[in-house]
Ligand SMILES: [Fe+2]
């Protein structure tokens with residue numbers, strides 16, 4: 001039970017950590033000042049949520065590890081984030097598409113997690129959902145602007161969506177830990193959310209003058225710790241200080 | 251306008267400045283006043299924006315979650331400062347795009363301090379402590395400046411800067427109390443950032459031709475040398491408190507003056523960096539230009555989309 005809960009918290013929080021890290025790479029490099037500030041702000045929100053989750057995970061495990069040990073000291077195979085959030089900042093169309101695909105999921109997910117029987121998780125969800133509804137507004141507004149902007153922006157957006165779409169399904173995959181906790185009323189049964197996600201995404205995409213790609217083969221592996229080749233580099237940055245200077249206070 | 255009329259307006263203007271009236275964007279002002287303010291406010295805005303780069307360099311590598319979150323928040327604040335300042339400059343009749351154009355062409359300057367590299371985590375502490383610390387001293391002096399929008403932006407910004415300064419000092423304090431490696435990292439950062447921070451106050455008074463006019467318009471209320479001295483007097487005890495050594499063998503308290511005496515500043519280095527030959531001038535400008543160029547299609551799309559929307563609602567209305 002304890003182990004399941006720990007794994008489940010990681011599944012949720014690692015997505016936020018890795019996406020926050022990706023967005024953190026952008027700081028100072030955005031297309032204008034407003035988007036630059038917005039992306040930094042989203043990263044900040046996600047990492048704030050990560051702290052709450054890992055603090056809770058540390059409390060659950062009671063093995064002397066801290067939030068930072070959990071964030072920085074795991075091996076690549078132990079990270080449980082989906083492949084979607086690892087995808088690189090290829091251009092602003094990719095950044096926005098990745099964000100939109102995640103935000104929509106994140107919003108629907110937190111809405112349910114608020115009703116978890118685990119009071120810590122439901123409290124974090126209630127606090128985070130306000131932030132995430134803002135993220136979704138930001139990313140979906142930009143989907144519209146870029147999808148229904150110029151010819152070039154439309155082409156770039158469609159290309160990004162086509163590339164990223166095979167990664168959406170993994171968000172809904174349910175791990176063994178998840179299965180066990182759904183029975184307890186703790187975890188969210190994401191199976192039920194997938195239809196809402198697809199309906200909602202279709203509407204957003206239509207409004208943004210974009211076509212939802214038809215995909216036969218979906219990409220997955222992150223949730224069971226088998227990541228893309230990007231992940232090693234993300235962790236090399238993330239863990240650099242903790243690996244180079246172990247056991248110090250910062 | 252007749253020459254007489256202009257002379258009259260100029261006199262009234264000078265009187266208002268002398269009375270400590272705030273000058274507002276719609277008020278009459280001498281052309282030179284307008285130009286000087288555009289130059290200074292835009293330079294200040296550019297510094298905030300370029301300043302995001304050396305600190306942004308450590309966001310993905312910050313050593314703890316708490317530090318990562320704090321650094322993100324700080325860099326985000328700096329972006330916000332850039333926004334207020336660009337808006338303040340826009341009230342003088344220049345667009346943000348024009349100002350950015352001037353930055354990219356090299357016509358407009360930004361603070362040279364950001365042309366130094368942030369090579370270790372301790373640099374993030376040193377930047378907050380020293381660079382934000384020096385910025386506050388410059389900016390507190392500007393809260394009483396004559397141009398209203400600039401003065402108001404400064405009041406708002408100063409509050410955040412002092413938070414940044416405390417946060418930076420706290421990073422240094424933690425390192426100084428840490429392992430020998432951490433302490434060495436902190437000392438090394440102080441060694442590298444000390445002199446460039448002193449240069450942030452600009453050339454010595456006798457080499458600063460704009461000072462007289464800036465003092466007259468209350469764009470400056472203290473001279474470069476006065477502000478520099480204030481910074482040194484304030485910062486040296488802070489270094490002592492955490493047992494770090496300021497890298498100046500000539501530094502000594504002067505009882506008679508009531509100030510610290512300090513060693514000679516390498517003005518050759520200062521001018522070299524100002525003229526574009528600092529360690530990171532090229533990288534900073536490349537980063538800014540490529541962000542701008544890579545973002546062109548995004549800005550165009552946003553405009554095109556806004557046009558389409560406006561047309562749609564116009565059609566609906568008619
Ligand atoms: Fe600032």
Ligand SMILES: [Fe+2]
Nearest residue numbers: 328382411414
């Ligand atoms: Fe600052």
